[in-house]
Amino acid sequence: GEAATAGDAEDAGVIPTPVLDPAAYAGPLGDLVRAIEPHTEAAPAAILFCCLTTFGSMVGPGPVQLLDGRPHGTNLDLFIVGDTSSGRKGTADNRAKREMYDVDPEFMKANVASGLSTGEGLIHRVRDATTVEDDGGQKIIDPGVTDKRILVSEEEMGVAFRRASSRESTLLLVVRQAWDSSPLSTITRKGSMKATDTHISIIGQ
Numbered sequence: 001g002e003a004a005t006a007g008d009a010e011d012a013g014v015i016p017t018p019v020l021d022p023a024a025y026a027g028p029l030g031d032l033v034r035a036i037e038p039h040t041e042a043a044p045a046a047i048l049f050c051c052l053t054t055f056g057s058m059v060g061p062g063p064v065q066l067l068d069g070r071p072h073g074t075n076l077d078l079f080i081v082g083d084t085s086s087g088r089k090g091t092a093d094n095r096a097k098r099e100m101y102d103v104d105p106e107f108m109k110a111n112v113a114s115g116l117s118t119g120e121g122l123i124h125r126v127r128d129a130t131t132v133e134d135d136g137g138q139k140i141i142d143p144g145v146t147d148k149r150i151l152v153s154e155e156e157m158g159v160a161f162r163r164a165s166s167r168e169s170t171l172l173l174v175v176r177q178a179w180d181s182s183p184l185s186t187i188t189r190k191g192s193m194k195a196t197d198t199h200i201s202i203i204g205q
Helices: 002-011 027-039 044-059 089-103 104-111 118-123 156-162 171-179
Strands: 064-066 069-074 075-081 130-133 137-142 150-152 184-188 191-195 199-204
Touching: 002 089, 027 044, 027 089, 044 075, 044 089, 044 150, 044 199, 089 104, 118 171, 118 184, 118 191, 150 156, 156 171, 171 184
Parallel strands: 075 199, 150 199
Antiparallel strands: 064 069, 130 137, 184 191
């Protein structure tokens, strides 16, 4: 039966695919996944989590849940792991994006990005305005970004991790700070940038 199959897989050093409790599919997103499931090879759990991450990114930094006195927003970092080419990781993300496009097409056009390579690059995507002193006042030299929501979608997360392994890379530090919705900043020889009130989510494969 199923138990024997799972046991054989564990004995062989293979981790069986986890099965979500049916309660995970509660609500409109669960209904959506059930409607999609018969028409795709992607794993239902992967579609669900991609939808949750995308929708949470759309929602923005407003709603929070206080846990132990610390606010937690709707931004998520999701990593989908599966066999190369046959794991249907990209299929799950693509199906979620297609459905979420109907929810907020402007967000999907303007706030979804890829190419996660440096901490500085991520900060630049959600940077605050930059001003300088000018005749006793402040002059804006970079208006910055007003919409601080961004969904980073990476088809090859391993590439980003390899870039982050260099001693000079700040990528992992910035990703961790972004997860906590902490102010982001960087200081380089060319100047400095900061980003506050950000709402960064990541879907990595």
